[in-house]
Amino acid sequence: MTIELIVVLLVAPLVGFLLNGLLGKWLKGSEQLSGWIGSLAVLVSFVCSIIAFASLHGGAAPLDETLYEWITGESFAFNIGFRVDALTSVMLLVITGVGFLIHVYSIGYMHGDEGYTRYFAYLNLFVFAMLILVLGNNYLMMFVGWEGVGLCSYLLIGFWYEKQTATDAGKKAFVVNRIGDFGFLLGMFTLFAAFGTLDFASIFEAAEADNFQKIFGASTLAIATLLLFVGAIGKSAQIPLYVWLPDAMEGPTPVSALIHAATMVTAGVYMIARSAVLYNIAHTGEVVAWIGVLTAFFAATIALTQNDIKRILAYSTVSQLGYMFLGVGVGAYASGIFHLVTHAFFKGLMFLTAGSVMHAMANELDMRKMGGLKAKMPVTHWTFLVGALAIAGFPFLSGFWSKDEILHSAWGSSPIIYVIGLVTAFLTAFYMFRLIFVTFYGESRVEPGVDSHLHESPPIMWVPLALLAIPSALIGLFLGWGGHDSWFHHFTKNVFPEAHHDASGNMILFMVISSVVGLAGIAFAWSRYRERTPSDEPTSALHTLLANKYYVDEVYNALIVQPIKNGSHYLLWRIVDNGIIDGIVNSIGAIIRFIGGTLRRLQTGLVQAYIVSMVLGIVLFLAYYLFFT
Amino acid sequence: MSLEYYLVLSALLFTIGVIGVLIRRNAIIIFMCIELMLNAANLAFVAISRSLGEATGQVFVFFVMTVAAAEVAIGLAIIVSVFKHRQTVNVDEVNSLKG
Numbered sequence: 001m002t003i004e005l006i007v008v009l010l011v012a013p014l015v016g017f018l019l020n021g022l023l024g025k026w027l028k029g030s031e032q033l034s035g036w037i038g039s040l041a042v043l044v045s046f047v048c049s050i051i052a053f054a055s056l057h058g059g060a061a062p063l064d065e066t067l068y069e070w071i072t073g074e075s076f077a078f079n080i081g082f083r084v085d086a087l088t089s090v091m092l093l094v095i096t097g098v099g100f101l102i103h104v105y106s107i108g109y110m111h112g113d114e115g116y117t118r119y120f121a122y123l124n125l126f127v128f129a130m131l132i133l134v135l136g137n138n139y140l141m142m143f144v145g146w147e148g149v150g151l152c153s154y155l156l157i158g159f160w161y162e163k164q165t166a167t168d169a170g171k172k173a174f175v176v177n178r179i180g181d182f183g184f185l186l187g188m189f190t191l192f193a194a195f196g197t198l199d200f201a202s203i204f205e206a207a208e209a210d211n212f213q214k215i216f217g218a219s220t221l222a223i224a225t226l227l228l229f230v231g232a233i234g235k236s237a238q239i240p241l242y243v244w245l246p247d248a249m250e251g252p253t254p255v256s257a258l259i260h261a262a263t264m265v266t267a268g269v270y271m272i273a274r275s276a277v278l279y280n281i282a283h284t285g286e287v288v289a290w291i292g293v294l295t296a297f298f299a300a301t302i303a304l305t306q307n308d309i310k311r312i313l314a315y316s317t318v319s320q321l322g323y324m325f326l327g328v329g330v331g332a333y334a335s336g337i338f339h340l341v342t343h344a345f346f347k348g349l350m351f352l353t354a355g356s357v358m359h360a361m362a363n364e365l366d367m368r369k370m371g372g373l374k375a376k377m378p379v380t381h382w383t384f385l386v387g388a389l390a391i392a393g394f395p396f397l398s399g400f401w402s403k404d405e406i407l408h409s410a411w412g413s414s415p416i417i418y419v420i421g422l423v424t425a426f427l428t429a430f431y432m433f434r435l436i437f438v439t440f441y442g443e444s445r446v447e448p449g450v451d452s453h454l455h456e457s458p459p460i461m462w463v464p465l466a467l468l469a470i471p472s473a474l475i476g477l478f479l480g481w482g483g484h485d486s487w488f489h490h491f492t493k494n495v496f497p498e499a500h501h502d503a504s505g506n507m508i509l510f511m512v513i514s515s516v517v518g519l520a521g522i523a524f525a526w527s528r529y530r531e532r533t534p535s536d537e538p539t540s541a542l543h544t545l546l547a548n549k550y551y552v553d554e555v556y557n558a559l560i561v562q563p564i565k566n567g568s569h570y571l572l573w574r575i576v577d578n579g580i581i582d583g584i585v586n587s588i589g590a591i592i593r594f595i596g597g598t599l600r601r602l603q604t605g606l607v608q609a610y611i612v613s614m615v616l617g618i619v620l621f622l623a624y625y626l627f628f629t
Numbered sequence: 630m631s632l633e634y635y636l637v638l639s640a641l642l643f644t645i646g647v648i649g650v651l652i653r654r655n656a657i658i659i660f661m662c663i664e665l666m667l668n669a670a671n672l673a674f675v676a677i678s679r680s681l682g683e684a685t686g687q688v689f690v691f692f693v694m695t696v697a698a699a700e701v702a703i704g705l706a707i708i709v710s711v712f713k714h715r716q717t718v719n720v721d722e723v724n725s726l727k728g
Binding site: 599601602603604605606607608611612615 | 651652721723724727
């Protein structure tokens with residue numbers, strides 16, 4: 001593995017972006033070409049990622065090299081540099097692998113869209129930014145990628161910009177992310193103030209050295225890691241900043257799959273795993289774990305009562321991200337990243353199948369208007385079932401392994417967290433199979449007009465589904481067999497520091513418990529929704545509360561958005577801007593107009609009046625000269 | 630004859646010129662009054678030059694005459710073109726620069 005390989009890996013999507021972005025007008029004639037350019041660009045990156053992975057797997061040393069100096073000053077230097085170790089290579093495989101399949105799927109899904117080339121340009125730009133995020137060997141590069149993916153997320157959520165709800169959702173995502181990004185920035189400043197550099201290697205080395213602890217103490221690191229975690233909360237949609245992710249479903253469905261399920265939203269988990277050394281020293285993991293497990297539970301309860309397929313998946317994503325934070329929070333970094341990988345596959349898969357359903361149903365998302373789709377869309381049904389079984393923790397499918405590892409580590413940290421996590425696992429299985437039973441089984445409730453052209457999606461769409469379904473089912477088995485002793489843990493063991501605690505308890509027992517809980521959730525969903533559809537009206541107070549998502553949006557609106565809006569409108573606009581600033585500018589103008597208005601009367605236009613004043617002036621001068629000197 | 634007579638004559642001529650410029654409305658007349666003032670100054674120059682026995686004043690007069698000639702050429706041209714546009718040379722009616 002050389003740095004040239006990494007440069008090719010990184011630049012390929014950028015080239016795709018430039019081709020589609022700049023030549024889009026000429027490519028418009030043939031959509032397919034534009035789509036394949038975008039897909040091939042990511043395929044090149046994928047091949048490079050495999051090469052990098054293979055060389056690491058073959059025992060090559062991790063790469064940590066500077067490409068060139070970006071900013072240099074007297075006391076600081078920021079470099080464009082890459083760090084490719086086991087963690088990065090896993091992320092690269094997920095981003096480019098899942099990303100490639102989603103690009104291919106998009107060729108079919110976006111067929112006939114006005115902004116076809118624009119779509120692929122954005123998607124390539126996103127992959128480029130995401131690669132910067134995971135490849136950088138310092139926090140500044142990570143931040144550049146971090147902001148880049150945020151921008152692409154904004155652009156793609158608001159992709160159908162004629163739709164008011166889409167542009168609103170894009171803005172919401174951007175603004176909420178800014179809050180998190182501000183925390184990330186402050187965290188970077190804190191690290192820079194303490195260490196004088198932002199390079200991962202130097203920071204981790206210095207933080208582990210004894211003298212650092214003496215000079216700064218652990219509190220500096222605690223502040224820095226918590227601030228960085230605020231960034232992760234924003235980007236990875238955790239409590240209290242998760243509100244943007246469900247709304248982000250306004251974007252095209254493949255975008256939801258790629259950005260808002262598989263890759264971008266996991267950036268926060270990656271960041272914490274990358275900073276594992278710091279979190280271990282600062283002992284701030286507990287905060288991360290609690291936020292994670294509470295988000296997991298909270299989002300899962302909201303998902304129970306939603307009827308919009310994509311929103312269920314969105315809340316499910318928030319919930320699963322909570323699991324990942326739980327994992328990295330309790331020090332099980334490898335398990336958290338493992339769950340990130342499996343989740344990328346099965347959640348990406350489920351979003352794409354949801355897209356396939358939408359494609360057939362003329363963009364219908366309300367599952368009460370579906371039902372019995374199994375017969376009409378067999379591939380979609382089976383692939384979705386695989387994804388749902390995987391997320392529900394069905395024995396030996398991928399989610400089973402990764403979730404179980406996290407729960408097992410959580411037990412070692414705190415039994416309360418474990419119990420909440422377990423309840424969430426039950427809820428997850430329940431809401432996923434509620435979705436399945438209502439959508440694919442039972443009587444068809446499809447509206448007559450839509451019914452006639454209900455069809456399986458074209459091969460360009462279902463082949464990626466099938467290709468994603470295989471790893472969704474099996475990857476856990478291959479990577480996770482053996483729990484904490486698995487291949488994945490061996491591969492990543494040099495990246496992460498040792499966990500604080502010893503995982504205790506019988507692994508097999510934990511596996512049995514989680515399986516039973518998952519199966520119970522499925523069975524419960526079967527008993528309730530096998531033949532029934534969800535009621536249109538909430539049936540109880542709790543149901544109302546959940547169906548309205550705990551009124552969090554309303555509370556935020558009342559407590560934060562409206563006061564800021566009113567403050568901006570009445571104080572900043574009416575008083576400060578209109579009153580004070582405009583007032584100053586306008587009064588200066590008014591004064592000058594007044595002076596001018598007065599003086600202009602001297603300009604009578606009568607030549608002789610001017611001459612009189614001249615003569616009088618001369619006479620006055622002469623008089624003065626004659627009589628006073 | 631002593632210098633005073635010449636200077637008094639010069640002052641009288643100059644005053645007539647100033648008054649003419651101030652009270653007449655016809656641009657041509659105003660113009661002529663300006664010439665009168667210039668020549669009043671010339672007279673003073675020449676008289677003082679003679680009285681002091683120096684040539685400087687007389688040299689000045691030549692300059693003034695040159696300037697006056699140039700002024701006449703340009704000034705009359707302006708008056709003619711004003712008349713072409715306005716059909717008048719009354720300075721009270723030529724007041725587009727009124728503020």
